[in-house]
Amino acid sequence: MNKLFGREKKEKLKNAAHINLGGVYVLGVMYCILMVVLIAVQANVRYTIRADRLTLLPREELAKLKTEQTERMDDTFRTDSPDTHKDTLLVIEDGDAGSEKAQKLYIPVFSQMKIAYDVCTAETLEPGMIREYDKIVLAITHYPLLADTIADLKVWVKQGGNLMIAYPPEVSGSYQTLYEILGIKDSGDTTLVEGLHFDKNFMIGGIAKDYYIIDAYDCSLGLSITDDCEVYIRSTDEYSVPLVWRRKAGEGTIVVDNFGILEKAYRGIHCAAYSLLGDYCIYPVINGAAFYIDDFPSPVPGGDGQYITRDYNMSISDFYSQVWWNDIYELAKKHNIYYTGLVIEDYSNQVSGEFVRNREIRRFQYFGNMLLRSGGEIGIHGYNHMPLVLENFDYKDQYDAYIQWPSVEDMRNSLNEVFDFTHDLFKDEELLVYVPPSNVLSEEGRKLLNETSIRSVAAVYLSTDMAFEQEFDVSGDGMINCPRITSGCVIDDYMELAALSELNLHFVNTHFVHPDDVLDEDRGARLGWAKLYKNLCNYYDWLYKVCPKLRNMTGTELAAAVEHYDLVGVNREFTDDRLTLKLDNFNGENWMLFRVNNGKKLLRVRGGGFDEVADGLYLIRCAKDEVELEIYK
Template sequence: MQKEVGFRRNVYLIMLTILGLAVLIQVARSQLVLQFKHNDEHLKERAAIMARAAAPDSQAAGVMTDELFCLAYLGDDPPSVELKENTARTLSYLKRQVQEVDLNTDVIDYKACTAVLLATGELDALESGAGLEEFVHHGGAAFLMTTPVIGDRFHQMYRKLGIIEFEYPVLSKGVRLLSNVLIAEKGLEVGEEIVSNVSNPVELDAESTKLIESEDGIPLMWKRQYGAGNFIVYNGDKLHLKNSRGLVVGGVSMMQPDFLYPIFNSKIFYIDDFPSPIAKGIHPAIYQQYGMELPTFFQDIWWPDMLKAARLYNVKYTAAVIQSYNDEVNPPFRDPVDQEWHQLVSYGREVVKSGGEIAIHGYNHQSLQTNKAIADYLGYQIWNSQEDMEESIKEVNRYIKTAFPNFTPMSYVPPSNVLGREDGREALKKAWPEMSVIASLYDTDYEGRAYVQEFELSKDGIIEMPRVTSGYFETPYTRWLEANTITSVGVFSHFLHPDDLLDHARGRDQTWEKLYQDFSDYLERLHRTYPWMRDITSTEAGFDMVNVLQTKVSVTKEPQRIKGVVDQYKQPLYYVLRTERKIAVQENCTVQKIDENVYLVTVTGSTFSIGLGG
C-alpha cells in the first residue's frame, strides 16, 4: 500500500514537471510569435509611411507654434554660418519656425520676432541704436550664442547683459554645469580635452543666474533678466557643434517661460556583428581566466551577462547580423563556408525572446561603397557594381529567412558606419524593399568617411536614425554627447561589438569581469539619470520617430494652461516642458517630473491641456 502511494506521488510529480515544461515552452514560443506578429504590423506601417513620405504636404508638420525665432548671422563669416546652420537644424527638431537674417544685408524685424538668436559675436553688425535691448526690455528673449566681440555696441550694452567687468578673450578650460541646462546633469564636469572655449573673462552682477562656468571659473553661460524679458549669453565658441545641441536647446528653453518641445524618447541599443561567425580559437587572457575557447566564452559567459544587464537596466538589444567574414565582393555569395547557422538560430531566438530585434549588418563586413581611398583606409575591397552589392544583400536576407521564416528584417547598420550614398544605399533599397531604417552615425566625422545622419525621414521613405555613442564603458566625451543629444532630441542610441572586449583600446586590456562591471555601471547610471526613457528596438523607434516628425500638432499658450491639438492622433507623443510654475490639472496627457522644473509630458489624445498654477 505504502509503496503504491509513493509510486503514484512520483507519477504525479513527473506529470506535473512535464506539464510545467510544456507551459514554459509555450510561453517562450508565444513570445516569439508575438514578436513576429509585431513584425507584420511594422510591414503595414512601413507601407503607410512610404505613402505619406510621397505626399506633397509631407513637411507640413514641421511647425508647432506661431512663435517666430529670428536667427541673425553674418553670411560672409564661415563660423557664423556654421553656428546658424546648427541652430536652425536644432530648432527644426523643436518644431519652431525660424527666420534667418543675414546681418550683412538685412536688419532684424523685432516686431515679428518672439525670440532673437544671435549667431555672431559681432554686436556692431546689429542695427544702430538699441533695438535688441528694447526688444528684450519689452518682454522679448534674446540668446547671444557666441562670445561677444568687445566693440562699440558691446560697451553700450554689457551692463544689460549682467556683465560688471570684462577682459579680452582667453581660452577657457572645460565646463562645469551649475544648472540643469542639460537635463538631469547639474554638476557634470567635463575637462578641457573635451570642451574648451574662447571666452571673455567676465564678472557678473547679482541678478545674473550662472548656468555654466569653465573649470577655471569663467562664466560660460548665464541668464539675465532685463526689463520684462531675458538675455541668455553663451560666452564661448562651441555651439556650432552637433555635440553641443543640448546647450542650444537648454538656452532656448530657459529664455522663455513655460517652454514645451517634442522629443523622440527612445533608448536604443545595437550589438553590431551579432550573431556572426565568432572568431574561433584561443584568446590568451580569456583562456587563462575561463579555460574556454572564444565561442564557448561568448556563449556561456558573455551572452548570459549581456542578457542580465539588459534585464536589470531596461535595455532591448537590436542585433545586427553578419553572415560571413570573407572579403568576397564578387558573386555568387551563397552559403559562405564560415557562416554559423546554428548560432544565428539560437542567439537570434534569444535576442527576440528578450524583446530585441534582428537587424542586418551585411552579408560580409565589406562596406557597400566604391570609393577606393575609403576602402584602402578600412582595409576593405571595393565593390565592382551596385548589382553585386544587391546580390550580397539578397543572400543575407535569404540566410536569415532560413532561420526565421516568419520574420523580415527591417533595420540596417552599415559596416564600419560607411555606406555609399549613390550606390550602396540604392543597392539596399532595390535588393531589400522592406528595409525601413538605416542606423549609422550622428556625430560629425571630420574625415568625411562615415555615413553621417540626422534624425529624419528621407524623401524616398527611408528612415535615417543615427547612433550617437558606442562602447562597453562611458568616456567623458560620450557622456557629453549623450547628455546633449538627450536634452535636444530625447534619444540615447548606442552600439558595441562583442569583440570590443578583445581590443586593446575598446576593451582597455581589462578582464571581462572588470569590463562587465564598467558596462553594468554605465547602464545603471544611464537608467538612474533618465529612468523615463523608453527602451525600444530599432525599427519600432524608427516608426515612432516618423510619427513625431509627421504628426501635425498645434500648441498655444494661455495664461493658466498650455493647450494642444493633435491632427489624426495615433499613439502617445512625448514632450519636454520646462517651467517654474506648478503643474495643475491635465487633460489627455500625463506630466512627470524628470528634473527640477523639467517635466516629461506624455500626450495621449487628440486634444490636450496642461494646467499651470502658481
C-alpha cells in the same frame, strides 16, 4: 541541446524495448516530451514579452506623408511668406566663420524642435522688424554690424522681448553697450573650458556629475556678471567662468550662451539655453532608448584572443557563450533593455559569384533565440562585413582589408543570401533594421535596401571620416533613420556629453555594443572584459538613474517612435496660464519636452499626462491631437 542528443536517446530506447514493455511505454512518453522540447528550441518560437510594441506605417504611406510635410515646411520657412507668424528670429553674419558654425548648429536644432523661425543678416535687421518677434537669437561675431539697431533691441527687451546671445562674440564697444542688460560687469580674453558644472538641475542628467571636454580649448569669454544673473552652467575650472545664464531685464529676458563649442555632440546644451528664453518652450521628442549589438549573431569573430586567454584561459568561442553573453544578458535584464542584434552570415572577403550558404548555424540559433526570447530583435548587418560600396568609393587607405563590390547586382545577390539565411533561422522575424558594416554605406547601397524588408537604417549620429552620418528622421522614400550616438565599453568624455546632450534635445539614447571590444586593443581589450563590462554597467546605471522615464525599445520600435516624432506638426497657442497644442499627423501618441520658466509650475495636462524630469522641465505624453497644459502661477 542538439539533434545528436536526440539520436542517442533513440538508440537507448530501442534497446529498452527488448527488456520491458511497460518501461517502453514510460520511456516512449518521455521521448515524446523530449522531442517536443527539442522542436520548440529549434523552431525559433518567438515569445512576445511586451504587448504594446509601436508599429510602423506602411512604407508608401510614410513616404507620402513625409513628402507632404517637406512641401509644407518649405512653404512655412520661405522668408517671403508673410502670413505665417514666426516666433524666433535668428540674426546671422554673412561670411563669418563663427556665425556659420552657429547657423549649422541652431538651424537644425530649431527645425527639429519645430520652432518656426526667420533668418536675417545683422546688416538687414531693421528696427521695425524687431517688434515682430518674441525671441531674437544673435548668432554674430561682430556687434558693430548692429550699430543701427542695438538701442532698439534694448528697448524691445525691456518691453518684454527675449534676447539670446548664441555664442561668445568678439568684444567691441557695441557689444559692451549691451552689458547693462546682459548683466556683464567686466570681460576679458577668451578662456579655456575644461568641463561643465551644472549649478541648477535644469537639464536631464546635468547635476549628476561634472562633464569634461575632450581636447578642450579657449571657447568662452572670461567675464564677471552681476548678482541678479541666474547661472545654469559654469566651467569646472578653478576660476570658473559662467557659461549659460539668464537674467530678467525689465519685462523681457536675456540668455547668454557663453559656451562656444558649436558641434553636433553639444546641441542639447544650446537647445537647453534657448529654452530658457521667455516663459515657456515646448518641443517634440522621441522618447526611446535602443541598444544594437554589432555582428550578432555571427560566426566566431576573429581577432587577438590574448586578453581572453590571459583573464579566462578559454577559447574565443567559449568566452562568448560562457562569459560575454551572460554578462550582456544580465545587464539587459537589470534595466529591461531589448537588444537588436545584427546578423553577419560569414566573415568572408567575397564580393562576387555565388554566395554560399553558411551551414554552421548552431551559434546563430543559440544566440539568436536567446536574444528573441528576451524580447529583442534581429536585423541585418550583411552577408559579410564588406560595406555596400562600389569601386567608385574611396576608402582613403583607411580600410586596407575592405574590398569594393564590382556591381550593384553583386551587392543585391549578397543581400538576398543573408536575408534568406536569416529568415530560415528566425521565421517570425521581419528583418526591418539595417546597420552598415563599419558605418560605411554608399548611396547605391542605401537605395538597394529599399528593395528589401529593411525600414530603418541605423548608422551614426556624430560624423567621423567616411561614416554614413544621419539625423533622427524619415527620408523622402520612407526609410527611417535611427543613428547610433554612442558605442563600445570605453565611454569617454565626448560620448558622455553627447549622451547628455541627446537626452535633452531628442530624449533619446542609442548605443552600439561591440562584442569584439575584448579582441581589439583600440577599443580597450587590454583592460580586460571585467573592466570593460564594469564601464558598460556604469554607463547604463548613469542613463537609467538620470532618465528613468526613457522607454526601452528594439530598433524597429525606435524607428516607429522616430516616425511619430518626425511627422508631427506642432501648433502652439499660449495664454497667460494655458498652452494649447494642436498636432498635425497625430498617430496615437507623441512626446514633448516642456520647459516652464520664471518659477511657474505645470498643474495638469488634458489629453495626455506628464512627469517632471528636471526642475521646470516636463516630459509630456500627448494622447490626443489636442492637448491643453494648465500652468500654475
